[in-house]
Each structure stands twice: as structure tokens, then as C-alpha cells.
Amino acid sequence: MSREHFDVARFPELNMPPRILMGPGPSTINPRVLRAMTTRVVGHLDPEFLRLMDRVQALLRYAFETENPLTIPISGTGSAAMEAAVANMVAPGDPVLVCVNGYFGLRIADMARRYGGDVATIARPWGEVFTPDEVEAALAQRPARVVAIVHAETSTGALQPLDEIARVVHAHDAILIVDAVTSLGGVPVRVDAVDIDVCYSGSQKCLSCPPGPSPITLGPRAVAKLEQRAAPVPNWYLDLTMVGKYWGQERTYHHTAPISAIYAFYEALRIVAAEGLENRWERHRRNAQLLWDGLEGLGLKLHVPLEHRLPTLTTVRVPDGVDEAAIRRRLLDEYNIEIGGGLGELRGTTWRIGLMGFSSRLENVVLLLSALDRLLH
């Protein structure tokens, strides 16, 4: 391939279909956020960029409802933030308890083992949540230094209550890691009020930012554990003792920050703050209720009981005799609507419908319900 042979037909101009993203993420991105990425790129040590980093951190603390100084976007998508939590908190040999009631609990356990954690798990059926007593019993039987749990299981649509569990974990002198990938900006996370030690999320769910920088925050117990590590964090890129110095007062170069992605992230967080968290939660609740009522009105069954149902991601049981993949394909091809299939244990038996961030809109709910009605009946 040379200049003469570059084939525009083979590598055409980018031209993507106008999808309405109602799957497990990414959600539809606010056009303001896309536009922010056309802003000229400056250097990662430019004084203007450093100023922007401070603003991003302030807005991110608002979104997490925390005063934690170490509150930053990781330069990778959600799973990189998960790995940052695990790599920095789990030292080789550390006993770790992972609560597994879905795909992402399994992923945390996998990561914790890779970092040398002595991992035990407790399990609940996919779609259910853990009680504080279950965590208490597990820790009484086998103490752990780190406990990890998923706040909003993207694979099941269950919302895990955390307040009591945080107290249990701290009574056992352990660090609590919480996965808030599908909750931050859509349902209350309240890092300081709940007393979560490490909380991480993704940008492409309820924050409606393109997948890229992924928020993480570390509280005082987590920072103390980080500072007391005997050996370096075995993951260089995600080593928060170094990344934290770039985002902190030192401004020491670590890796080149993803400048344009941080521009988008800033704009997405400004939109969150301008709407206000309370208004945002209420919008997500309202549209979820409309979706749930509508789905039940179509005769569909929801997988998670109302009490623990996540407003941002709904799992729906596929009716007997329906080809779930064919319906998803028709939604995409005919209506430009993306919904998700089931993941892991729920593969083939459920759909996953996301109403996150910019995608959580009345018009999306009504359109999807009408489209499903036409395709199913």
C-alpha cells in the first residue's frame, strides 16, 4: 500500500449509524461531550491542562459525593479502574473476600487472584443481592484484608445496598472496594456517607461520556494501605502511588494523559453538576418506572424483584419460543436501537436494557416499548 495505492473504497470515511444506545453501555453521548473532543490538544504538562485537571477532580468529587483528595480518572476504560482498585489494594498473600452475584464479581475475583490475593468468594444467584449477615458470617469464618462487592451489577440489574455491609467490613478491619460502574451519576453512590474505601466507575454508563477515562476514588484507609505497601504495585500503568503524583500537587510526569478524553470527561461532569445529582437520580428513577410498567404491560417478566432493581439497567426475561438474538438484531437493523443480550449465566435467557445518562429519556422508553410490541406481537 503506497500513496498511489491507498484505496479509499477499502478505507472509507468514517460513517457510523445513528444508534440509540439502550444496552449495558456505552450510553448515547451528549453531543456537547462529543464536541468537547474537537478542542485543540495541548500538552499533558501545559499549565492550562493542569488547571483543567483540578476542575475535573473537583467535579468528580461532587459526582462521588466525597472529599477524598485522591479522586481521579484512570486512563483506561471501566475494567482498568477495577484493576487499579485490585492491583493497588491486594498485596500478594492478602486474604480477599469477593461477593459474587454476577459477571463482574467473577471478574474482580479473577483479577484479585492474578495479583496474588488469597481469594474466597461468597455467592448469591444472579439477580439477587447480599445481606450484611452473609458478609458478616463469611468474615467471621475467614477474616479478609479486602472485601469487594458490586453496587450495580451490569450483568444482572441488581442494586446492592451497601450501608450496613460497609459497617460490617470495617468492624472486621478490612478495606471495602465497591464497583459503581453502572450506578455513578444514575443512582446514589454516596462514597463518604457510606464510608466506601475504594470506589470506581466507568465513563460510558450514567455519565454518558465516551468509554475512556474511568473514575476512581480512595478514602483514608485505602490511602494508608497504599502507602504501607511493602513492594511496588505490580502494575506500572495503574500504580496509584505514581499516578496520584501526576494528579496531585507534585505534577510528576507518569504517563501521557489521554487529553481529548479528559476534555470529554470534563464536559460530561459539568453536565452532571449542572443538572444536579438529585435531579439526575430522579430522572433515572422516573424513566425506569415507565420502562418497567411498559415491559410488564407487554407481558414481559422482569428478572430482578422491584426491591433491588437497578433503575439504570433492567434485565428482562426472554419469552419462551422467542429467538433473543434475532430480536436484538432487528431492533438494531430496523430501529437503530441497541439493547444488550444476557451475560454469563443469563446469556440467552435475558435482555439487558440500559437507561443511563443521556439515554435515560422518555422518548427512548416509548420508542423501545413500541418497537418491542411490534416485534414480539
Next chain:
Amino acid sequence: MSREHFDVARFPELNMPPRILMGPGPSTINPRVLRAMTTRVVGHLDPEFLRLMDRVQALLRYAFETENPLTIPISGTGSAAMEAAVANMVAPGDPVLVCVNGYFGLRIADMARRYGGDVATIARPWGEVFTPDEVEAALAQRPARVVAIVHAETSTGALQPLDEIARVVHAHDAILIVDAVTSLGGVPVRVDAVDIDVCYSGSQKCLSCPPGPSPITLGPRAVAKLEQRAAPVPNWYLDLTMVGKYWGQERTYHHTAPISAIYAFYEALRIVAAEGLENRWERHRRNAQLLWDGLEGLGLKLHVPLEHRLPTLTTVRVPDGVDEAAIRRRLLDEYNIEIGGGLGELRGTTWRIGLMGFSSRLENVVLLLSALDRLLH
């Protein structure tokens, strides 16, 4: 902070200065690439996105001059690609040889130790390059499974010849990892012709794409080593046995790809292919020569001898009595030009001037030379 209290004065609309990026990276981004990021985001498993991934891989193989099937962008900036190379190739206990003649050689050695490598280093003064005999002698004295070397040292501006060294490394039955962060798209890398086993780069240097996705390619020896690993790669996010399945035929979900960054990357690679690698190398050489002549005309001394001087990044010695940081600050404040300070051993004594990708332009060279003339004389 609530809706009523969101303070636009504290979090103003994004407004970045129009920097001319002539530092060690990022380089100035082609506006076409920025515009690509306003394209609507689709899902990471959308058939249209999967088609785009194939195109990205084909273009990336062209840029690397390789037929390697496993040729992909890592979802993180350049150092993440470096870590992907190390994490996947260095198994615990593996003897590793790292050639250190600058900051990024040191970084590779640091990473290799974190992954349990038994690391030996050979060193050359910063700004010089290694001879094949030096590598041969080191391997004869102490065999290694993996040898890592930097093709274009961003900290020194030296260009390392590789052909003979690749032969030496393979004669010793080792895997060769090459850091091409500051060369890919600006000077020949020729992965297949040189027979490099693992080669990685960054997006924000000679490809003039915002920092984000970072190219990596693995040849047959590297893939064989990866497939024969006894234990899982200890880094989950960068585990190429899993990432490769998402980019390969299986399309298995691993982590959410940074969609918008991949859009930008595609556009940047299209621009590379349309210009043609040979034309691109020639442009980088021509503008570098103009810069070198001009700098010497101003009485400045270049740190690297002509023979091993990198066209994409030039290190200049700061004249005695000149405050190097003050000059950089004035270039930025008065001319909107970013150049870099020295890194590591060269901190305080050199400047680093990048002419990479879209930044490698006659008008940039002439402007910088004039500005330096005014500031220094």
C-alpha cells in the same frame, strides 16, 4: 453543589489555547482527526464497529510494515502498550536483558522487574546507541529469554539501528521487544523486515492522534511464547490472550473499547496511508534537517551526533547561562509553542524539540527558529 449552586465561573466552558506542539508529544492533531471524534458513538460489539476494527488493524499493519495478525491498539496511552509488551512476554523468573540509554529503557526495566523478570541491563550514555557486539557480549555472558531496546529514545533523540541486533537476539533464542513510540509513522520501523517480535508505539507522536489507543504488534515467536505461558498474564486489562480474542475472529467481549478514540485512530491511520509511509519519512527527514541547520545557525549545539540523530525528536544543549525553563515558558506564553525540557539525566541541560506527524511542517520550523533567535539573542 446542587443545580442551583453549580458555578459556571468555577467550571467554565472548555477553552484551550491554540498551542503549536513541538515537544516530545503529543504533537499537534490534524483537525480531521479531532472531527472524527464527533462521530456518534456505537456499541463496542456493534457490527459496524467490528467492521471498523478490521480496517484499523489493516491500516496499522501497513504502518508497522507487518503481516502479523495480532496487530491492535491497546486501550491506553503509550506506556500501557509498553506494559502490555512486558506483561505478556516476561514470565516470573525469565532472564531479561534491557538496553538502557535513556529514560524509557529505565522504564522498561522497572516494569520487567514488577512482572518478576530477572533483569540485567547494559548501559550507554544518554544520546548514544548500542552496537550489535555489545548485545552479543551481554547475551553470551548471561543468556536472556527476552531482550528489550528502544528504537527512538524520546528522552535523548537517538535512533537505534536494529537489523543486526535482531539477528543477535534471535541467534540467542530470545524474544526482541522494540519501543517505537517516537518512530512509528515518522521513520522506518519495518517490523517484518527487521524481524521484531514485539513492537509497540503511541498514538500522539508521529501518528498525530490524541493520546489514547497505543499500537502493538506481535510476531510468531511472541505469539508462541504467549500461548505457552504456564500461568495467566498477571495483568488482566492488558492480557493479550483475552484482548486478542476481541480483536480476532472470536469477538469475545473483554473490556469496552474506547470507541471515540478508535474513531480518531482510524482517521489518523487513513491520513498516514494516504500520504504514504515513504513520503512521510521523507517529510520528517526534510523538516528535521531544516531544524538542525537552523539551530546550528543560531549557535546551538545538538546533543546527538548526526549519524544516530532521530528526525522526529531533537535534543538541543541549553547554552551556558541560559535559564532553560524560562525560555520554554516564554515560548509557551508569548508564542504558544510547546517544546520539552530534558528528562532524567538530561534535565536542565537540554531542550527537546519534536517534529512529529502533523507538527512536522516548514512553517513550524521557521517560526520556532525565529522565536528562539528573538528569545536568545
